[in-house]
Amino acid sequence: MTQNLWSNIKALQEASRLSEAELARLMGLEERAFQELQRFSKDIPLDSAANLSKTFNVDLGSLWASTLDEQAAASYFHKRPGELPERYSVGKFSKVRSVINLLVGVRQQRGQEYVEHLLRHSQIPTTFFDDPDKVINVLFITDFTELLAQRGWSQEQLFSLGQLSYQTHRDSAFGKKMATHKNWKSVYEALVVEHSSAFDRNYDYRLERCEDSRIIIDAIPREEVCEALQADTFDTETTCYTRMGVMSTAACYAKLPASQVTKLRSVHGGDDRNRYEIRPSTTLLYS
Amino acid sequence: MQEMKTHTGSLFRNLRKLFGYTQMEMASRLNVSQSTISKVESEVFVPELTLWFDFVREFGLLDPYCFYYGTAELRDIPNLFDANKTGWHGVWAPKHKKKMSMTVRALGPLLTHLKTHAPMQIKTLLSKNGATPVVLTVLNYPVPWDVVWGLFELSQDCKVSFNLANLAPQQSEQGFIFSRFSTMGTREDYLEFFRSHAGDYFGTIKLGATKEEVEGIPANLKKPFRKYLSDYPAHIGRARESQLIA
Numbered sequence: 427m428t429q430n431l432w433s434n435i436k437a438l439q440e441a442s443r444l445s446e447a448e449l450a451r452l453m454g455l456e457e458r459a460f461q462e463l464q465r466f467s468k469d470i471p472l473d474s475a476a477n478l479s480k481t482f483n484v485d486l487g488s489l490w491a492s493t494l495d496e497q498a499a500a501s502y503f504h505k506r507p508g509e510l511p512e513r514y515s516v517g518k519f520s521k522v523r524s525v526i527n528l529l530v531g532v533r534q535q536r537g538q539e540y541v542e543h544l545l546r547h548s549q550i551p552t553t554f555f556d557d558p559d560k561v562i563n564v565l566f567i568t569d570f571t572e573l574l575a576q577r578g579w580s581q582e583q584l585f586s587l588g589q590l591s592y593q594t595h596r597d598s599a600f601g602k603k604m605a606t607h608k609n610w611k612s613v614y615e616a617l618v619v620e621h622s623s624a625f626d627r628n629y630d631y632r633l634e635r636c637e638d639s640r641i642i643i644d645a646i647p648r649e650e651v652c653e654a655l656q657a658d659t660f661d662t663e664t665t666c667y668t669r670m671g672v673m674s675t676a677a678c679y680a681k682l683p684a685s686q687v688t689k690l691r692s693v694h695g696g697d698d699r700n701r702y703e704i705r706p707s708t709t710l711l712y713s
Numbered sequence: 714m715q716e717m718k719t720h721t722g723s724l725f726r727n728l729r730k731l732f733g734y735t736q737m738e739m740a741s742r743l744n745v746s747q748s749t750i751s752k753v754e755s756e757v758f759v760p761e762l763t764l765w766f767d768f769v770r771e772f773g774l775l776d777p778y779c780f781y782y783g784t785a786e787l788r789d790i791p792n793l794f795d796a797n798k799t800g801w802h803g804v805w806a807p808k809h810k811k812k813m814s815m816t817v818r819a820l821g822p823l824l825t826h827l828k829t830h831a832p833m834q835i836k837t838l839l840s841k842n843g844a845t846p847v848v849l850t851v852l853n854y855p856v857p858w859d860v861v862w863g864l865f866e867l868s869q870d871c872k873v874s875f876n877l878a879n880l881a882p883q884q885s886e887q888g889f890i891f892s893r894f895s896t897m898g899t900r901e902d903y904l905e906f907f908r909s910h911a912g913d914y915f916g917t918i919k920l921g922a923t924k925e926e927v928e929g930i931p932a933n934l935k936k937p938f939r940k941y942l943s944d945y946p947a948h949i950g951r952a953r954e955s956q957l958i959a
Binding site: 427428431454469470471472473475476486487489490539540543576577578 | 714717721758759760761762763764765766775776777778780781786788853
């Protein structure tokens with residue numbers, strides 16, 4: 427394990443073009459102590475690991491994993507925050523604005539520092555999310571929500587993060603267009619038929635049934651995205667809950683209570699599509 | 714550096730005590746010497762990375778970065794109830810199953826103020842209820858409702874003032890008390906909401922509780938908080954649960 431750790435430290439050093447003395451200083455170690463630890467592939471103190479994690483924007487756990495992207499770490503170190511890690515650079519169909527609700531929600535509940543720690547897992551700096559029109563692939567939201575679940579976030583909490591979508595979009599051009607619809611049925615029709623590409627270009631959305639008291643929406647992963655990611659599917663249970671939250675609060679654009687959402691089918695459960703049943707609710711979330 | 718020594722030392726010490734281990738038992742679980750555990754707990758040095766992750770895994774800590782805070786969330790709280798020891802967990806566990814509770818995280822600002830103004834009184838209150846202060850290290854630990862109200866009484870006795878102005882900075886740093894209202898909006902929305910409603914922390918607690926929880930408060934405890942218990946908005950609190958049908 428410590429051999430992996432030292433090969434990662436070496437890779438970070440080389441990618442960032444740092445001398446041993448410079449890297450030792452960044453880790454808070456004397457150069458001699460650094461050399462001693464390296465020579466015998468010894469473990470490093472937690473504070474040195476924390477310094478590395480912060481300096482290169484890498485997750486603590488990834489310091490001894492084979493998944494560390496040293497080029498992304500070097501970009502961060504040299505203040506080139508626009509460069510995404512390779513994992514998130516292909517098949518970029520998601521605008522940053524579509525994940526801002528998650529970041530806002532996590533920050534509200536756990537604070538900014540917690541968000542920064544989570545983002546280190548993906549090696550993406552927080553400043554990347556300052557521009558809502560930047561693009562990223564769907565794997566980011568997948569990884570981020572999976573990580574939240576690992577950290578103990580429940581289905582209900584993931585759903586509530588999705589529900590923050592209304593808060594983060596209501597003043598945007600998309601939100602203003604949605605707000606022109608004044609009844610429950612038409613707001614969902616508009617969401618699927620007219621605006622689905624504005625909030626999610628990774629799925630094809632279809633209106634399977636549209637009644638006054640019940641709407642059924644299908645979300646089918648787009649082949650183009652699968653091909654770009656070279657994956658059969660990218661759908662996960664955790665992203666499904668956040669998506670259900672987004673759908674729930676679409677009613678809020680028409681000044682109505684957030685809707686009830688039931689999952690009927692799911693790609694991650696083995697079906698060919700995600701299918702959601704949406705019903706109006708009388709419970710006010712926003713007033 | 715010193716802060717990290719303090720936080721890791723306190724986490725090692727408090728969680729070991731919470732689970733009822735001796736330093737020797739903990740050392741054996743983490744595959745290190747007793748002297749290493751002793752030195753981490755005494756804040757002589759910070760643990761090495763591997764030892765830290767072994768500790769995180771062994772105790773089920775949810776956030777490996779909790780050494781920045783000195784408090785932690787545990788993956789499996791009920792395991793504490795099953796610990797093969799007698800002590801506080803044996804006393805609180807049955808109560809927890811029958812009664813409503815609030816987490817240590819939600820009580821964060823109140824506890825922070827009380828730790829400064831009335832540390833001994835907290836210890837006495839917890840002790841009367843079969844608990845030790847180490848439980849306050851675990852942010853997702855459920856504190857029984859009557860103990861919660863005991864803490865509020867204590868805050869009144871100590872004349873500790875809670876208003877949004879002095880709670881807001883903590884909230885923004887650690888995301889403490891508003892987590893139960895995550896669907897309501899931005900922090901500014903919360904502040905505005907509470908200013909126009911109860912306007913203080915008691916109001917926050919009231920709104921965070923369910924109707925049943927509020928009704929379950931003993932009459933003698935209700936009296937000092939009467940003004941906060943009127944107009945309970947039933948639609949808030951559990952609204953989210955009624956909307957997610959997974």
